[in-house]
Amino acid sequence: GVIWKDLVPITIDTEKLEHLFETRTTEVKTKDTKLDTSGKKEITILDPKRSNAINIGLTVLPPPRSIKTAILKMDNSIMN
DSSP states (O other), X not given: OOXXXXXXXXXXXXXXXXXXXXXXXXXXXOOEEEEOTTSOXXXXXXXXXXXXXXXXXXXXXXXXXXXXXXXXXXXXXXXX
């Protein structure tokens, strides 16, 4: 037996869940603005250390389109 058979079914408000995890562009704060060699503004939002950590996380996690499905189906074969 597995633990999933003993759990009581619950309802999930998917709209609220998506709202909580959506990207909010108005909350993004810029850290630094530089002029590029071509005269365009270059905006740095993340410091290099944070950017590197995100890139590592993106390579380890499954594709974003399968994460939502895995959460909704409680499928631990896609994400543990």
